[in-house]
Amino acid sequence: MANHKRWDHCLIYKLIEPGSSVLDLGCGGGELLARLVKQKQVCGQAVEADPGRVGEAICAGVDVYQKDMDRGLPEFKTGSFDYVVLEKTLQVLYRPMVVMEEMLRIGKSCIVTFPNFNYREVVDTLKSTGRMPVTSSLPYQWYETPNIHLFTLFDFLDWVDEHGVGIVDGYAWSNNRSRPVDLPADSREAEELLFVLRK
Amino acid sequence: MTDPLNAVSEKKKGHDLPDSPRSVGWTRPVRALLADEDNPLPLDCGENLYPVTVEFETYGKLTAAKDNAVFILHALSGDAHAAGWDAEWKKYKRPWRKDRPGWWDEMIGPGKAFDTSRYFVVCANLLGSCYGTTGPWETNPRTGKPYGLDFPVVTVEDWVRLHVRLQDYLGIEKFLAVAGGSLGGQQALAWAVNYPDRIRSAVIMAASARIGAQGLAFNAVGREAILSDPCFDEGQYYQNEPPRCGLELARMLGHITYLSQRSMEGKFGRRFQNGTEPGYRLNNEFCVESYLEHQGRSFVRRFDANSYLYLTRAMDYYDAAGIGGGLEAACSAIKARLLLVSFSSDWLYPPEDTREVAKAMLANKKPVSYIEILSDYGHDAFLLETDKTSPLVASFLGRCG
Numbered sequence: 281m282a283n284h285k286r287w288d289h290c291l292i293y294k295l296i297e298p299g300s301s302v303l304d305l306g307c308g309g310g311e312l313l314a315r316l317v318k319q320k321q322v323c324g325q326a327v328e329a330d331p332g333r334v335g336e337a338i339c340a341g342v343d344v345y346q347k348d349m350d351r352g353l354p355e356f357k358t359g360s361f362d363y364v365v366l367e368k369t370l371q372v373l374y375r376p377m378v379v380m381e382e383m384l385r386i387g388k389s390c391i392v393t394f395p396n397f398n399y400r401e402v403v404d405t406l407k408s409t410g411r412m413p414v415t416s417s418l419p420y421q422w423y424e425t426p427n428i429h430l431f432t433l434f435d436f437l438d439w440v441d442e443h444g445v446g447i448v449d450g451y452a453w454s455n456n457r458s459r460p461v462d463l464p465a466d467s468r469e470a471e472e473l474l475f476v477l478r479k
Numbered sequence: 480m481t482d483p484l485n486a487v488s489e490k491k492k493g494h495d496l497p498d499s500p501r502s503v504g505w506t507r508p509v510r511a512l513l514a515d516e517d518n519p520l521p522l523d524c525g526e527n528l529y530p531v532t533v534e535f536e537t538y539g540k541l542t543a544a545k546d547n548a549v550f551i552l553h554a555l556s557g558d559a560h561a562a563g564w565d566a567e568w569k570k571y572k573r574p575w576r577k578d579r580p581g582w583w584d585e586m587i588g589p590g591k592a593f594d595t596s597r598y599f600v601v602c603a604n605l606l607g608s609c610y611g612t613t614g615p616w617e618t619n620p621r622t623g624k625p626y627g628l629d630f631p632v633v634t635v636e637d638w639v640r641l642h643v644r645l646q647d648y649l650g651i652e653k654f655l656a657v658a659g660g661s662l663g664g665q666q667a668l669a670w671a672v673n674y675p676d677r678i679r680s681a682v683i684m685a686a687s688a689r690i691g692a693q694g695l696a697f698n699a700v701g702r703e704a705i706l707s708d709p710c711f712d713e714g715q716y717y718q719n720e721p722p723r724c725g726l727e728l729a730r731m732l733g734h735i736t737y738l739s740q741r742s743m744e745g746k747f748g749r750r751f752q753n754g755t756e757p758g759y760r761l762n763n764e765f766c767v768e769s770y771l772e773h774q775g776r777s778f779v780r781r782f783d784a785n786s787y788l789y790l791t792r793a794m795d796y797y798d799a800a801g802i803g804g805g806l807e808a809a810c811s812a813i814k815a816r817l818l819l820v821s822f823s824s825d826w827l828y829p830p831e832d833t834r835e836v837a838k839a840m841l842a843n844k845k846p847v848s849y850i851e852i853l854s855d856y857g858h859d860a861f862l863l864e865t866d867k868t869s870p871l872v873a874s875f876l877g878r879c880g
Contacts, residue, residue, distance in 0.1 A: 323846070324846070325841070325846050325847075331850060331851055331852060331853055334850045335850060335852075335867070335870070335871060338818070338848050338850065338871045338874060338875060339870055339871065339874040340874075341874060341877075341878050343816070343846035343847055343848045344848055344849075344850075345837055345841065345847060345848070345849045346849050346850050346851050347849075355837075355838040355841040355842055356841055357842065357844065360844050
């Protein structure tokens, strides 16, 4: 059983076809891609902005390109990867929509995961305490959070709809387990979400 | 009381001594004749050069399959003595090697980034340099005099062409990796572009596809300092006084480009060389002046002015994209895995220039690693930030085998 922190990691690992090409945006220490390269023989490339994490990813054995994605990704050609992965990164970007558009251009399929700000525990904490919620998916105090663009499942679906993006697959992390997304209930029930998109 | 037999020279402190388990120990240069009249070396300038001797060193053991060889590429003022302690410094009159190990000793040795208990490490001196490989200092067999300025203008591609002969001489079909910083990084890129089937990977540090106008300008002034020295004598100074002042000036200028503003502030600031009061004199007053002068003076004792002219010119000419060509097209030939390392305060080969190579690789759908290491050491960081680069290089090499 996947634990909370890694549920999307495990699911992405399952969803990706062996031998495919994968671009991992915001790869952190490169654990996911390293595993995909080693065990599923994918042809992987990672992008990461933080030089410390880039170093870790190189040491983990992945090819990683240091770059601040908010400046776009013109060095990657259109349709050049089978999958582009953006794992819990959208909410920390300055220009999340630039990156979304870029990933949909570069990847034949895109896998995005994010925390849902309308998750009942988040909203209830906010309402009952009157303070910014600190939860397992949003584990930061307001003054130290990297999450500068928090949003909800519906916000995400609106954007997807407005941009003519197709949803191929959707999963939710809810009640400590992962399952196919359930709309509209997951607006409040999903703590985190994973979508497979196609332009 | 210190035991004089065990006393270590102050200068040697901080280095891995020859008996250290992390040192490659005592080293000896080797020379090989790699071009002769029957098999001259074709150069980009159109000339066919012979004879050509190459000085090189090796550390570690080559496997029976000859698949663990790593070729280290030196920069402008470097030599084949990349690691360990030269057992023959007296024989070749290289006293500066007495108290210090090879120039990349912190990276090469048992358990180090270029782990000599796993890899067979080779380093060779460049054509046109002055450390045992044929250069302008050598006697031209056709005139009986040193070549001086009759030495042909050589290029980075010529160096690589010659070193491929060394690779053949050693019976190695593919290097596991070629690696270098600065001008050494440019050679690594030239290997990847021009000899894609002869290497598996390349480590390119503090280097890019070409130097810009600013770099060309600094090299031009350095050469001008040498050429205008009254002792230069059209490059035929070998029987007399060499152009020390000119070479010293060139080196001083070079050193400014190797440091960063911040590292200079940190190292010297505005401190006076002697005391805390101004001496109201024109020479050697501030610490930074004294440092540059020291660097210049020690350089002229170990380097040849003509070699400086030739090597900087090769650095000028190098452009991985070729004349009028594109870098993306040039990189399409690359089969090697690349690790590109830049340093944030390097203004001779700025990170954005190194990134261009990464972008060209990505545009060709080729995997690449590119990292910009935060450092105040400027261009010199590739020699100094070994704590930060070692784990990257070690794990990169580990998966290129």
